[in-house]
Amino acid sequence: MNRILSLLALGHLAFGAAAHAQDMANEAATSPWSIAEHAKLRLIAGPTAPTGKQRVGVEIVMSPGYKTYWRSPGQFGVPPAFDWAGSTNIGGLDVRWPVPERFQDSAGYSIGYVGEVVIPVSVQPVDPSRPVMVVLKLDYAVCEKICVPVKGEASLWLEPGVTTVVSPRLESYEARVPAPVKPGPHGGKPAILEAKLDDTVVDPGIKLTLQVPQDGSIEDVFVEGPGMWSFGKTHLTPQADGLITAQIRINDRPKGASGPIPLIFTVRGTPKPVETRLELDIPTAKP
Incomplete structure (x- = not known):
């Protein structure tokens, strides 16, 4: 009887471990944070689109009260500069900007994001059957009363055809991309x-x-x-x-x-x- 109970317990533990592993597999992959002054940056992955394109987000989190800029920063400011040169198996990239907000800085009105943002990126593999390595070097600025130029570096390995991962954070910002x-x-x-x-x-x-x-x-x-x-x-x-x-x-x-x-x-x-x-x-x- 004790042997049967032990086997059942082991089976329960094995099932629990397998379920936890599956939950972990379903969570979006992320790169380590790239820490800069008053900001940090990482890449997060979403499920593969039906077209075969990989979905990635550039996540930036800033210190309280700090802002960063949109592709068109307004009267003052510097738009982020993306460098994907180290990536492999990438045929094309489409940076899709969430709708920004207008804020007042020391010199006038600028346009961008306050506190945090995830910038969705659609990645077209050269060969959809092979993995993709996304490598990003980003020059951007974060501002409170004055602007601080910062750099971030991140890389992320994407397996082909992964459709089971979930990334609510990326998806929430994809919903903010203008139609x-x-x-x-x-x-x-x-x-x-x-x-x-x-x-x-x-x-x-x-x-x-x-x-x-x-x-x-x-x-x-x-x-x-x-x-x-x-x-x-x-x-x-x-x-x-x-x-x-x-x-x-x-x-x-x-x-x-x-x-x-x-x-x-x-x-x-x-x-x-x-x-x-x-x-x-x-x-x-x-x-």
């Missing part, structure tokens, strides 16, 4: 109905007409142009018909730039941020 939408109404998402020049400012700015989804909101709009374009803080004005007008000043532009200019508008709002790309015919700046 690409064309100009015009979109049920359930914020929308840009019209974009035109705004003649109410000395040097023409941009005026948008925005549609807010039912039970949704629009909090801000970030504008990007090719090269050295710079845009001011967005001023949102609700209208009587339920629409919102957004006025955005052109602060700076490449010398002599005019004509149809490709612009990216990122609308921060609920239930889902959106990104709209369009061309706007902008005249030469007034002398």
